[in-house]
Amino acid sequence: YSIVGVTHTIASAGAMDWITGQLTAPVQEWDAQICTSAVARRSLEFLYETQGEFLAARLGATKRPRPQLPVIPLGIDTDRFTPTPEGRAEARQALGIAEGEIVVLFAGRLSFHAKAHPLPMYLGLESVARAQGRRIRLIQAGLFANDFIGNAFKSGAAQFCPSVRCDFVDGRDATRWRQVWHAADLFTSLSDNIQETFGLAPVEAMAAGLPSVVTDWDGYRDTIRDGIDGIRVPSLMPPPAFGEDLADRHATGIDNYDHYSGFTSQFVAVDPEACAAAYARLVADEALRRRMGEAARARAVSEFDWRVIVGRYQALWAELAEIRKSVAESAPRAPLQPANPSRPDPYQAFAAYATAALSANDRVSLTPATTTDAFDAVVGHALVAFAEKVNPPRAEMHRIIETIGRHEDATVATLARDWPEERRALYVRSLLWLAKLGLVRITRAG
Numbered sequence: 001y002s003i004v005g006v007t008h009t010i011a012s013a014g015a016m017d018w019i020t021g022q023l024t025a026p027v028q029e030w031d032a033q034i035c036t037s038a039v040a041r042r043s044l045e046f047l048y049e050t051q052g053e054f055l056a057a058r059l060g061a062t063k064r065p066r067p068q069l070p071v072i073p074l075g076i077d078t079d080r081f082t083p084t085p086e087g088r089a090e091a092r093q094a095l096g097i098a099e100g101e102i103v104v105l106f107a108g109r110l111s112f113h114a115k116a117h118p119l120p121m122y123l124g125l126e127s128v129a130r131a132q133g134r135r136i137r138l139i140q141a142g143l144f145a146n147d148f149i150g151n152a153f154k155s156g157a158a159q160f161c162p163s164v165r166c167d168f169v170d171g172r173d174a175t176r177w178r179q180v181w182h183a184a185d186l187f188t189s190l191s192d193n194i195q196e197t198f199g200l201a202p203v204e205a206m207a208a209g210l211p212s213v214v215t216d217w218d219g220y221r222d223t224i225r226d227g228i229d230g231i232r233v234p235s236l237m238p239p240p241a242f243g244e245d246l247a248d249r250h251a252t253g254i255d256n257y258d259h260y261s262g263f264t265s266q267f268v269a270v271d272p273e274a275c276a277a278a279y280a281r282l283v284a285d286e287a288l289r290r291r292m293g294e295a296a297r298a299r300a301v302s303e304f305d306w307r308v309i310v311g312r313y314q315a316l317w318a319e320l321a322e323i324r325k326s327v328a329e330s331a332p333r334a335p336l337q338p339a340n341p342s343r344p345d346p347y348q349a350f351a352a353y354a355t356a357a358l359s360a361n362d363r364v365s366l367t368p369a370t371t372t373d374a375f376d377a378v379v380g381h382a383l384v385a386f387a388e389k390v391n392p393p394r395a396e397m398h399r400i401i402e403t404i405g406r407h408e409d410a411t412v413a414t415l416a417r418d419w420p421e422e423r424r425a426l427y428v429r430s431l432l433w434l435a436k437l438g439l440v441r442i443t444r445a446g
Helices: 013-021 038-059 085-094 119-132 147-160 174-183 201-207 244-251 257-265 272-284 286-304 306-326 372-379 382-390 394-406 412-417 421-436
Strands: 004-006 032-034 102-107 136-142 165-170 186-189 212-215 230-233 363-366 440-443
Touching: 004 306, 013 038, 032 306, 085 174, 102 174, 102 201, 119 136, 119 147, 119 272, 136 147, 136 174, 147 165, 165 174, 186 201, 186 272, 201 212, 201 286, 212 272, 230 272, 244 257, 272 286, 286 306, 363 394, 363 412, 372 382, 372 394, 394 421, 412 421, 421 440
Parallel strands: 004 032, 102 136, 102 186, 136 165, 186 212, 212 230
Antiparallel strands: 363 440
């Protein structure tokens, strides 16, 4: 069978270790790591390539097996966001939006360190409000991770865009969450963070028939077509080798993942003037907003609805099945070879610890007074009960004890023949548990 995964974040230490570890893990060509965006795929290819170069230099490795890397976006239920004139009128009335007021919506995680720094948005909207004299309301819908972040957003809005009415909507309020999508005139998300590979909110905005102002960043580049569904604002980051100190701080544990993401994003520039120019075009031109919104809605339905995405998953599975038929397995598992060398069977890795290992010719018998009731009395104690999770259920343990009683002083092999093949290894192992509890006696062969 094929193992198929989907990228979420690929920037954390754990995620990058897992990705680079695939070169030495038993991953096959008929497995797949679905990349939610083209940039996610390029980042994975970079990690595979640099790890492969290291293994070649370190071990002389010439093979670099890896899974397939198809690009398939995330999906949404576009029907949930279908815009209607009635829904828009109801939502704007419920939110107290005046006639002619332009509503700009940001929806998603409200985090300046792990999603999108709001300052370019605040400065850009303030510039438009002053220049055009339009009433602009910014709705930021989502959740704050803590009060510090919430206060920073709110005080920042008051200081940097005082001419814009700023509302914050709790993302846990299902009614308000639904209303903000219908009430908005345009959507914006100026993501600047490496922790994200796709970004669902712009696709949800497309499904709601909203034009967008987003950064030319990560998966947004695959969803919002510049000049068609919205406007993409350029982003600028440092060149390679200018962030090794940030990587080292994260690798050594000086910075946790939150701080690593936050510090990294501080050096990703999103020009407030470019943001202002994009907002100005859409705020001033209702026809443009309508045209882009209609194009966005059509694209969301045709490209990102789950009915389409699941079909692409199914096509991938069929393709992987064909690969399995024709491609030889890389590093097939030899007898007694650990399936995962870094997480081997403990009784294989630590075999030298014990005097001996249980063998098929060892003989097993019940100790005096051992019954199923005696077993229940012992296993019910807290010293013993915790191990029931990794042993056969109690009813099966009763049958094991009864089998030993019928074959008194039988070999392990003789007992095993009475047990279902698919349960045999588990039952044989449980003999040692019963011996530990003093309920059976095991006599070594020879």
